[in-house]
Amino acid sequence: MEPTLIGHWRLAGDAEDASGNGHHGQNWGADLQAPGLAGQANGAAAFDGRASCIVVPHRPSLQLGTDDFSLSVNVYSEEHVDDSIGDIAAKFDSQQRNGFNFGVKRHCAACNSLANQQNLQFGIDDGEIDPAWTDCGRPGNAVFVMSLVVHEGDLYAGTFETGAEETGRVFRYAGGAEWEDLGAPDAANAVMTLASFGGQLYAGTGRLKALGSSLPPSPNVHEGGRVFRREGRDWIDCGKLGGAKGDYAEYTHDTVHALEVFQGQLYGLPLYTQGLFRYDGHESWIDCGSHGSRAMTLGVFRDQLYVLENGNGVIRFEGGADWTRWTRVTELPGASQVYSMAVYEGRMVVGTWPEAAVFRWEKDGSWTNMGRLGDEL
Structure with missing residues (x-):
């Protein structure tokens, strides 16, 4: 079958369909x-990343069914975007859960790694759930897969391995049930967080206290708390959060629990101690202060x-000249830890413990309890 042009939207001064099929868009x-690409006036459409869009009303000729189809689009995005970029093109019924989405994804803080950083993603669904999970194998001798991240088109995993002579390691997915071992950044028992930053892969190590997960304690007591960068086959030491001991720590920062990119800079936080730190190059980290208690993770939303x-709060980091200002956005009822964050349908949602409730931040500033996920804790 010869390919047929369904629609062509130049978006050069208007949202008209230039294919002759009459699929004209409505500008919202x-x-x-x-x-445009060459700098010419009226050469492109610019979207605010919040509410603006081009809507093409449905017609039978846009019902793609099971046929093959292709999309071609020129897109420009800023290098550093502190938000979820969202869809480029979509035709999706959220009630029936059928259609497709094509966009740029940024997934953070679920639970401790910057899982996707401006990754192009295409998804298609027909309202069905796969009947079973596909086993993709076990990276090394992992007890936990602590972190997952997409970097330069590959999937990476950081592990917790509990043996006395074992260490947390980084693996690259090789397909099927195979994982390529990229080694241990240091002697700690866990690689707790991963992030893609500046075109390179970063890993944060930790001394995980397995008792907190009802597991026997690990006999490996080597400190973590360091960040490493992958260069070729080597892990380059980028320093320790807070140095030997941070201002807010009862003891040394021995765990890097989360990494995040904000305003083009890399941030990290520990798990068992307070503090937020910004990478300053080489092996140096700037202490950005503390909001007054331990934190679980961090993420970006709407340029913040x-x-x-590690409580019931969501706190916004205000920065400022001294980089030590904080605003408590909410205190969530029934929560003693706020574990994870995602952006769903343009809104921030967070996961909590011990009730496994998910809360959504509404446009009016209130928070809605979206319910409990099954029988989780």
Whole structure:
């Protein structure tokens, strides 16, 4: 079958369909006078990343069914975007859960790694759930897979390995049930967090206290608390959070629990001690202060950096000249830890313990309890 052009939207001053098929778009707030690829006036559509879009009303000729189809689009995005970029093109019924989404994804803070950093993603669904999970294998001798991240088109995993002579390691997925061992950044028992930053892969190590997960304690007592960068086949030491001991720590920062990229800079936080730290190059980290208690993880939303508390709070990091200002956004009822964060349908949602409740931040500033996930804790 010869391919047939369904629609062609130049978005050069208007949202008309140039294919002759009459699939004209309706402009909902996009700037149709934006400069094009060559800088020409009225050459592109600019979207605000919040509400603007081009809507093409449904017609039978847009019902793709099970046929093959392709998309071609020129997209420009800023290098550093502190938010979820979202869909480029989508035709999806959220009630029936059928259709497709094509966009740029940024997934953070679920639970401790920057899992996707401006990754192109295509998804298609027909309202069905796969009947079973596909076993993708076990990286090394992992007791936990502590972190997963996509970097330069590959999937990476950081592990916790509990034996006295075992260490946390980084693996690259090789397909099927195979994982390529990229080694241990240091002697600690866990690689707790991973992030793609500046075109390179970063890993944070930790001395995980397995008792907190109802497991026997690990006989490996080597400190972690360091960040490493992958260069070729080597792990380059980028220093320890807080140095030997941070201002807010009862003892040394021995765990890097989360990494996040904000305003083009890399941030990290420990798990068992307080503090937020910004990477300053080589082996140096700048102490950004503490909001007053331990944190679980951090993530970005709507151009702001948020810290999720070992408590019931969501805290916004305000920065400022001294980089030590904080605003408590909410205190969530029934929560004693705020574990994870995601952006869903343009809103921040967070996961909590011990009730496994998910809360959504509404546009009016209130928080809605979306319910409990099964019988989870």
